[in-house]
Amino acid sequence: MMQAEYRAPTSVDEAVGLMAGSGGKGRVLAGGTDLLVQMRAGMQVPGLIVDVKRIAEMTSIVQQDGDWRIGAAVSGAEIHDHAGLRAAWPGVVEAINLIGSKQVQGRASAGGNLCNASPAADSVPALVAAGAVATVQGPNGRRAVPVEQIPAGPGRTSLAPGEIVVSLTLPARPKGSGDAYLRLIPRTEMDIAVVGCGVNLTLSGHNCVAARVALGAVAPTVLLVEAAAKALIGSTLDPASLEAAAAACRAACKPIDDKRGTIVYRTKIAGVLLKRAVAIAAQRAGKH
């Protein structure tokens, strides 16, 4: 049976040192809702487990100059209970809160969801649409990485050996902005997205002046769909523009047929969710 060393450092430097010294056998434990399940299934056999939940920077939510910095190990439940963050980024919060179940929310983190690198991760399309930036620290210091560049493929990240995601920063956005995340699952909960769609947009009057659109579960990694954003920007979110954005989403899809959905269905649903998510984001933008 597996036997792994367990360490719970209190600083990022220490955690990075442990990871860098593990010879590639180290795994970061935040909530453990992916790692422990994968270990039980024999899919992961780590030699070292680095529990990051005792590191203040990784377990806190901080607002600074309009930016929100979410520690990579903050649980979904804590994010849910943070009224300020919820009001500022409702789409991101609802996406993070869709991970797993009520029980899983008590442990699961956005950082873990990102680093697990599932194309169907619920929080990632919302973070990508939000323009979130990951703070990554490794043996060579810190760097800022757009969230969409972290996943490299199913179960793979672009992180270098020894690097860990410390926090996720949601950049300040102008008044009149709103975001939303929708996913399609065959059930009402306890399921994995067949398609996920995150939308973040800014309105000036009736005009959409900025937009970012991201899709999950339709390609090996979460997609930033710039063509869809382009179709929205400069429009009044009129039916023709929405259809153009939906078409751009469908065109961006490179899904697979699997037990969770077909290519045809996923492609169609990407367009459906885009329209619905835009409607919610626009409604929220109107309130800000």
Added chain:
Amino acid sequence: MSAQRYKWVGTRQNRPDGADKVTGRARFAADFNLPGELVGKVLRSPHAHANIRSIDTTAAARLPGVKAIVTGADFPEQPDQLLPAGEMQVNLRDVTRNIMAKEKALYEGHAVAAVAATTAAVAAEALSLIKVDYEILPHVIDVREAMKDNAPVLHAHMRTEGVKPAPDKPSNIAKRLEFAKGDADAGFAQAEVVIEREFTTEPVHQGYIEPHAALASASEDGQVQLWTTTQGHFQVRGFCCRLLDLETAQLRVTPSEIGGGFGGKTVVYLEPLAIRLSQRAGRPVKMVMSREEVMRASGPTSGGHVKVKLGARKDGSIVAADVTVALQAGAFAGSPVGPSCMCSLACYDIDNIRVVGFDVVSNRPKVAAYRAPGAPISAWAVESVVDMLAQELGIDPIDLRLKNAAKQGTKTHYGASFGVIGLVETLEAAKNSPHYRAPVKPGHARGVAAGFWFNVGADSSAAAQVGEDGTVTIISGNPDIGGSRASLALMAAEELGIDYNKVRPIVADTASIGFNFVTGGSRVTFATGLAVINATRDAISQLKARAAKIWEVDVEGVVWEEGEARPSSTNVGKFEPLSLAKLAASASRTGGPINGHAQLNAQGAGPGFGVHIVDLKVDMDTGIVTIDRYTAVQDVGTAIHPSYVEGQLQGGAVQGIGWALNEEYIYDKQGRLQNPGFLDYRMPVASDLPMIETVLVEVPNPTHPYGVRGVGEVPIIPPMAAIGSAIARATGVRMLDLPMSPPRLSAAIDAATPAMAAE
């Protein structure tokens, strides 16, 4: 609900097993342990169909901690014929091959070897050291593919039964059967409207929460003890004795509390392996399946292909029916195609009927019983076409069914004539239900469907033991999967005239009570209930005899009322009544302990009928169906414990909703199951469902003292067609294939409305 006729029957008492279950004290199969026990694990075929050229266990046997290894060669060959085993008709040649492959692996997950070792890690490592030389063969998964002439043949010796002249070539069709009444062709000639469609269903798993688990301890003198989770420990004993060449008196089987069965725990998987490993190792062996093993290797129910043709007059009278049912049996013959054919049209009084069935093998796990085995598959098709007739003729779907409903005296196409049944009462109750009387909400649609199940009697034994203080222990031998202990205790309390809480029911092991047929077919409250009533009456007759002895009167002069012996009249004499407690206290002086016994083969199980109503809405863009309101109406005979009867109706409806909307086995091109877990094998979760409303119709079964009918099977039959019919009314698209999952429904809607597909 009926007026209060009884003191205890029909009341909602706490279940005797409730406290232990909610506190976690109840012991399920995996909770049993013995000193020195080993861990048993199974090596399973990664291939859907392969010859097993050889199995080399040498390296595994050398691993420290490995105490025993068994393969197919460790289980004796069995005759290729149907034999009684624990009162069931089974082909033991197939059963022994299903628990452990011999010459061939017939499905992915088929057991090919098992080991017992000191730890789970050692056992797992030992499995990886066993070398199996497979010759991979072409496989077939789909039932219609398996029926084709050029399909890969699973069993070279199999010839289709029921075909004349007898075929000389092997086939995957194990059996053809036919039922007829009147003249179907002549009937269709009279029809003014004829509708014919073909339907399919996917295999669905029973989905019990508790995986299969067994603990076996074989002694050096040949005696064996077994603890297992099962719906029938007498069947487990029967199977294991046949498969392992044991005498029944040498094998004592104790059932655990059962974490769901739904029919799937009426056969053996781990039990014979655990016993054989224990015999070889000389130590107890415990085996527990993972969820993945449960999904890959234990019985789902069949998927099927059903063709239905109904002919009717314009006034709605159905004049002819032609149904063909082909069911997957899995890797070995024995699908529930018989009951599927029989139940298909049992709700209707139709003069001209032809029903043909095929039992078909393919490279999937051998099917096991699942709630009303086979009936939901044919009912999905027949009830959908009945709804189409209602739409075509412009008749309310309940009125159309009332016009054609089976009644007392209706002769079925399978030969039996109905006695007292409650289909008409059930249809009327559905029509008058608050749900059906409420208007359909805008944007929603309503569907209705009916269902029938025979219900079963068969063998039961029971005892009623009077304790020294006058409390009573009711001993029976049926694992309690649906609250049966509470129902048995209620009937015993009613008979004895004592408080329900003075009666304690237990489920005894195979050595502690006489034979009991499985908990299945919705038989326990009826048949074992009858045995309990008779055992209780036996005890009462002894109690009356004791009173007569004390009073020195004839026993005819004693009556039993309200829990005490009383003189039958003043002519007998003036005596103070003798309570059960008083008679129990003096039992030793009046003849010894007072114990009632009964054993019987229960005849006259009352058939059950149900009608379900569903309101739902369809998201036309995504194909997602949301159930808004659901009502299950059923003739339950007499609801002995109404809460548990309602629970049966609700549970069956929910399983049917899952079957209708999302549950399916998904295979890859190699015949490997892709969704062996609850994440991607999508049973409904609580948030998917509204509260399931129930209406209990009580048309008592005249052959039972309290009018009991089985209730557990019927409620899984109507949901699929009720939901399909509501979807048809919501979208204009009649779904013919289950599950009506979002991708499938969306594709069907888009195919029917090209403008939307372009969206």
